[in-house]
Amino acid sequence: MPSKGINPATPAPFAGLKGFDWRNYIVYIAFIGVLIYFSVTLYSDGFLTTGNLLNIVRQTATISLMGLAMTFVISTGEIDLSVGSIAALSSLTGALAVSHGFGVIGGLVAGLGTGVLVGLVNGMLVTKAAIPSFLVTLGTMGAVKGVAMWVTDTAPVPIVSDTFNFIFGAGDIGPIPVLLIWTLVFTIIAHVILRKTSFGRQTLATGGNETAARFSGVKTMRIKLLVFLGTGLMAGLAGLLYAGRMNAGRFSFGEGDELSVIAAVILGGTSLFGGVGTIIGTVVGAIMIGTINNGLIIMGLDVSQQMMIKGLIIILAVMFGKKAIKK
Amino acid sequence: MDQPVLEMTSISKAFNGITVLDDVSFSVNKGEVHALMGGNGAGKSTLMKILTGVYSADKGEIRIEGKPVAIHSYEDARANNISMIFQEFSLIPTLTVAQNIFLTRETKTAMRLLDDRDNKIRTAKLLNDLGVDIKPDDVVQSLGVGYWQMTEIAKALSQEAQVLIMDEPTSSLTKTETEVLFSFIEKLKAKGYAIIYISHRMDEIFKICDRITILRDGRKITTEVIKETNLETVIQHIVGKSFNKAFEWVERDYAKEAAPVLELVGVSSGERVRDVSLSIRPGEIVGIAGLMGSGRTELLRTIFGIDPMDGGEIRIGGKRRVIRSATDAIDAGIALIPEDRRVQGLVLQHSVRDNMILPVIRKMKKGLWLDDRKANDVSKRMVERLKIKTDSIFKTSNLLSGGNQQKIVLAKWLANDPEVLLLDEPTIGVDIGAKTEIIDIVREMAESGKAVLVVSSELPELLALSDRVLIMHEGRLIKELQRQDIHTEEELQYAIQGY
Structure with a gap:
């Protein structure tokens, strides 16, 4: 109901001026705030070194990439909780393909194929069976994780292919980490x-x-099906990147990622109710969460303290941010 | 200018053997605004749904510019240049005006990407041609309701629509917005578009329409040129002679000198409720009549604490009560039976019993637990008293008919024994049998000394129920009529139109 609109007789005559609402940019403001804070307090601990900053990019690449696809899903008003589990399973199918002699291409096809397949199941259940996406993906989150544990009986699958490990994670081209390239290309x-x-x-x-x-x-319905294929595909890629960075496939990769990914998307300014989405915001959101993690580790906080502070910052940022959250 | 762009000939339609349209013919010319009028259930909306492909006619023919067409879906209607202007349906609030107008029909660049610059230029040109003062970049949800409608019209016209259907387009508009819309309609007329205008507001129809077609009980009564008819004739045609006997008013006896139970003194809320004062004595039923958007529903919502009160005072039994929420209202002894019972009145997935005891659940406890026996007893008594047709008090309430669901809503509040009962369209969507039963129940409740305030757009029902009728117009009470002074439905119609 549009009843609470601006005074209808004057259709936002100063749209250009009034349109600027700092709340829309909260993620950028918060990110700069976090950067400045850590740069000052952790300067002597090497926070601001190129090495550490590139490290942050490396650590957040998977969250960023899944966040890109998640932005589309959330923009349609849906949600996908299964991305973390898909990443785990894809790291394993990718690693298995490589270790069985199908090469880098084989690994790529296996990993991405796994993701697309799960995405297809999610999408079909949401569109054709009309089950709410929260329930569908809550189900596949568990089921896919189960499959990932079952394929190798929870054993990790090492990847000995240097090419694979270079392309999907560990490599640097000159001073630039491959993971940064992946992130940049897909963001654009x-x-x-x-x-x-x-x-x-x-x-x-x-x-x-x-x-x-x-x-x-x-x-x-077609749009919804496609956005779930998208999260499946990107979660599959994220699984390969985990495998490449760690030189192995493992069922525990991506655990809890769905929440970090959703947090990054919402922090970035995409509305949880759909209709409003921003890719740049998502990436900045992901990098901000990564930066907070990184800074807190350098500060010497243990995991429990990190989780508490991270949770608090996310709630605060969302609270001060988008009024769109409240529609 | 007089060649019909749209002709509907001998349209008939029945649902489950009940005829809702019987041999209705209707046509619209280019550059004409044609009013379609009739009471509730006269068949206006069925006729328009046949035109837009929601229903298919059993008999009859539709011609566009002389050629017969088959319309089986909304897409078919669009393809034949017929567009329904929905109040708010067809726009995406989060997108801009330009993005909305050309959604799925955007200009693309050579790389198959969206050419937003060109879309904006096309939108600006369209809006400029139509003389609409909005910008292509305005986000729709930041615009007022009146501009939503114009955006929708612009969108329809960009798809080559020739016939526009507007259903109560001014019901949610302010006076200024209505003026803007009317001058917009004049422009459309001058450009040769045909407009079907559905409204209950006579003053608007006499102001902007060229011809008027009146339906009653599924039949076409007449088509007349506006300039050659008058208000009196139109009202007579709408009301007809059929006065339902079941709705006959019986003069009731109540203490006309007793101290009022409910008193409002200068109550205001936003634009829709302005300086309303009234008082209702115990046992009295007061009806509120008015057009859609006159503030009837909002008045009830304000008394019940849902809409914020900007000024004035509410007194219950002579004592001032501050009501800021529904809980305050319930504590003060007020009950509201809302208009949309499926959304606001019932938890449909819950049983008849659980719905009935919801407002009194605090009185139904035995220690920490719900006193099942007491709850069952109360529910059973209610089912008997209100003659609710259900095999058990444990039946899920969405399995019951509309009339019986409405009785459950009544039962909910009876169980709480309120002092003041507010009813909003109490018999909307229920069959005639249930209607009379509900009217009887409301009367019975009044007999027990409660003050009852009823809003209804069905005038026979209002006349059957009320001891007194107040007329609401643009948020104010403009007239008070004693029931015995109203002799016909026409008289009430007159009063509602603001004459």
Whole structure:
């Protein structure tokens, strides 16, 4: 109901001025705040060194990449809780393909294929069986994790291919980590898709008002199916990147990632109710969470303290941020 | 200008053997605003749903510019240049005006990417042609309701729509917004678009429409040129002679001198409720009549603490009560039976019993636990008293018919024994049998000394129930009529139209 709009007789005449709302940029403000704080307090501990900063990028690459796809899912008003489990299973299928002599390409196909397959199941259940995505992906989160533990009976699968490990994680090209390249390339692609293609526009329309979107000729079910294929694909890639960085596939990779990914997306300014999404915000959100982690570790806090502070910062940022959260 | 762009000939439609449209013919010319009028259930919306492909006609023909067309879906209607202007349905609030208007039809660049610059230019041109003062970059949810409608119209026109259907377009608009919309409609007329205008507001119809078609009980009564008819004739045609006997008013006896139970003194809330004063004595039933958007529902919501009160005072039994929430209202002895019972009145997945005891659950406890026996007893008594048709008090309430669901809502509040009963459209969507039963129940409740305030847009029902009728217009009570001074439904219609 648009009843609480601006005074209708004056359709936002100063839209340019009033339109600026610092709340929309809370993630950037918070990120800069966090950076400055750690730079000052942890300067002598080497927080600001190139090495450490690149380390942050390395550690957050998987969250960022899954966050890109999650931005689309949340923009349609849905959610995908299964990304962490998909990453785990994909790290294993990828590693198994490599260790059985199918090479880097084989590993890539196996890892991404696994992700797309689970994404397809999620998408079909949400669109065709009309089950809420929260329940569907809560189910597949558990089931896929189970499969990941079962395939090798919880044993890790080592990857001896140096090419694989170079491409998917451990490598550097000159001073630039491969993981940074992955992140940059996909961020640009995702941004263009969301902002500049009809698929992106229709994703936002579906989340903004599904009935209206359908009346306008948007095939909303198709859009929803595709966004779940997207999270499946990106979670599969994240699994390969975990495997490449750790030189092995392992069922425990990606554990709890779904929550970090969702937090990054929401922090970035994407509305949990759909209709509003931002790729750049998501990446900054992911990097901010990574930076907080990194800084707290350097400060010497233990895991329990890190979790408490991280939780607090996320709640505060969301609280001060987007009014859109409250629709 | 007089060639019909749309002709509907001899349209008939029945649902489950009940005829809702019987041989109705209707046509609209280019550059014409054609009013479609009739009481509730006259068949207006069924006719329009046939035109937009929601239903298919059993008999009859639709022609566009002389050619017969088959319309089986909303897409078919669009393809034949017919567009329904929904109040808020078809826009995405989070997208901009330009993004909305050209959604799925955007200009693309050579790389198949969206060419937003071109979309904006096209939108600006469209809005400029139509003389609408909004910007392509405005996000829809930041605009007022009136501009949503214009954006929708612009969107429809960008898809080559020739026939626009507007259903009560002004019901949620302020006076200024209505003026803006009307001058917009004049422009559309001058450009040759045909507009079907559905409204209950006579003043609007006499102001902007060229012809009027009146339906009653599924039949077309007449089509007349507005300039050649008058308000009196139109009201007579709408009301007809059929006065339902079941709805006959019986003069009731109540203490007309007793101290009032409910008193409002200068109550205001936002734009919709302005300086309303009234008082209701024990045992009295007061009806509120008014057009859609006149503030009827909002008045009840304000008394019940849902809408914030900006000024004035509410007294219950002579004592001032501050009511800021529904809980305050319930504590003060007020009950509200809301308009949309499926959403606001019932937990549909819960049983008949659980719904009934919800407001009194605090009185049904034995220590920490719910006193099952007491709850069952109370529920059973209610089912008997209100003649609710259900095989058991444990039946899920969404399995019951509309009339019986409404009785459960009544039962909920009876169980709480309120002093003041507010009813919003108490018989909407229930069959005629249940209607009379509900009217009887409300009367019975009044007999036991409660003050009853009823809002209804069904005038026969209002006339059957009320001891007194107050007329609401643009948020104010403009008139008070004693029931015995109202002799016909026409008289009440007149009063509602603000004359």
